[in-house]
Amino acid sequence: ATMPPLLSAIANAGRHGVLVKSAVVMERLATVTRVALDKTGTLTEGTPRVTEVRILAGGGLDERQVLALAAAAEHPSEHPLARAVVAAARERGIRPETARDFSAAPGRGVRAQVGDRTVRVGSPARLLGGAAGEARTAVAEMEEQGRTAVVVLADGAPVAVLAVADRLRPGAAEAVASLGRLTGAAPAVLTGDNRRAAALVAADAGITDVRAGLLPQDKVAAVRAWEEAGERVLVVGDGVNDAPALAAAHSGIAMGRAGSDLALESADAVVVRDELAAVPAVVALSRRARRLVV
Numbered sequence: 589a590t591m592p593p594l595l596s597a598i599a600n601a602g603r604h605g606v607l608v609k610s611a612v613v614m615e616r617l618a619t620v621t622r623v624a625l626d627k628t629g630t631l632t633e634g635t636p637r638v639t640e641v642r643i644l645a646g647g648g649l650d651e652r653q654v655l656a657l658a659a660a661a662e663h664p665s666e667h668p669l670a671r672a673v674v675a676a677a678r679e680r681g682i683r684p685e686t687a688r689d690f691s692a693a694p695g696r697g698v699r700a701q702v703g704d705r706t707v708r709v710g711s712p713a714r715l716l717g718g719a720a721g722e723a724r725t726a727v728a729e730m731e732e733q734g735r736t737a738v739v740v741l742a743d744g745a746p747v748a749v750l751a752v753a754d755r756l757r758p759g760a761a762e763a764v765a766s767l768g769r770l771t772g773a774a775p776a777v778l779t780g781d782n783r784r785a786a787a788l789v790a791a792d793a794g795i796t797d798v799r800a801g802l803l804p805q806d807k808v809a810a811v812r813a814w815e816e817a818g819e820r821v822l823v824v825g826d827g828v829n830d831a832p833a834l835a836a837a838h839s840g841i842a843m844g845r846a847g848s849d850l851a852l853e854s855a856d857a858v859v860v861r862d863e864l865a866a867v868p869a870v871v872a873l874s875r876r877a878r879r880l881v882v
């Protein structure tokens with residue numbers, strides 16, 4: 589017997605490195621009207637590097653002490669920024685101690701007990717609040733340069749700000765352009781990162797619709813707003829912070845190579861080969877299959 593069109597489309601998607609979880613998923617992908625992509629780890633390679641360690645005078649700690657504390661707190665996290673912090677410590681020959689009472693708040697950062705200190709590492713917007721001062725100035729300078737600023741707090745006091753830079757995935761602009769052509773709508777970025785860093789990355793990828801500073805539930809709200817306006821949204825993401833939006837959207841595709849387990853479980857399809865080009869490829873396959881079915 590010849591294979592039904594949706595099943596052969598799934599087999600074809602497999603050849604493009606995309607694991608599509610069911611025929612229903614394949615069918616739904618064909619009717620997507622808009623694509624929303626996460627930034628860190630989806631549009632970008634997700635292997636960011638710490639490019640600067642700005643020590644805050646009021647903190648009383650030096651660079652090695654700060655990186656030792658931050659790396660200890662970030663060690664259990666699978667977030668790309670956490671891996672950058674751990675790598676920065678390792679490059680300097682620092683072997684962080686084992687943290688206790690670790691907890692991660694998606695889209696915000698981490699918190700852990702390191703020795704006798706409570707260490708927090710994460711988003712300036714969430715950890716610094718509106719207060720002015722040395723930390724705020726450092727954050728503003730780094731964000732002005734398109735960097736992601738990560739704040740380190742020890743026992744509630746800011747001790748350092750780290751600048752982190754990430755690279756656009758090769759082929760991101762082409763994939764975005766293809767998705768725009770396929771859906772007839774300009775793709776958007778949904779990110780927890782700051783507006784400036786997000787806008788620079790998005791511009792390189794050919795995206796102007798940028799929604800920044802979003803928590804996981806804000807990504808869901810953005811998707812719901814589109815869908816209430818009659819759109820069928822495809823969310824593409826990799827992180828724990830994307831999982832609710834991947835699940836809520838009409839369709840969800842997770843970037844699998846470095847993606848979090850929760851994202852992979854929440855998505856309808858997983859890009860196993862680490863290429864963004866696979867996303868427009870699978871949407872095109874789904875459309876072809878649907879034409880054969882109906």
Ligand code: ADP
Pocket residue numbers: 626627628629662665667669670693694695696697698709710711712736737738778779780781782802827829
């Ligand atoms: P994106 O949506 O671009 O993938 P996230 O939602 O994962 O970004 O993260 C949003 C922001 O939360 C980051 O820019 C960072 O400031 C902060 N953050 C989240 N997790 C961590 C972490 N493990 N270490 C440091 N910062 C973090």
Ligand code: MG
Pocket residue numbers: 626627628629630825826827830
């Ligand atoms: Mg991400």
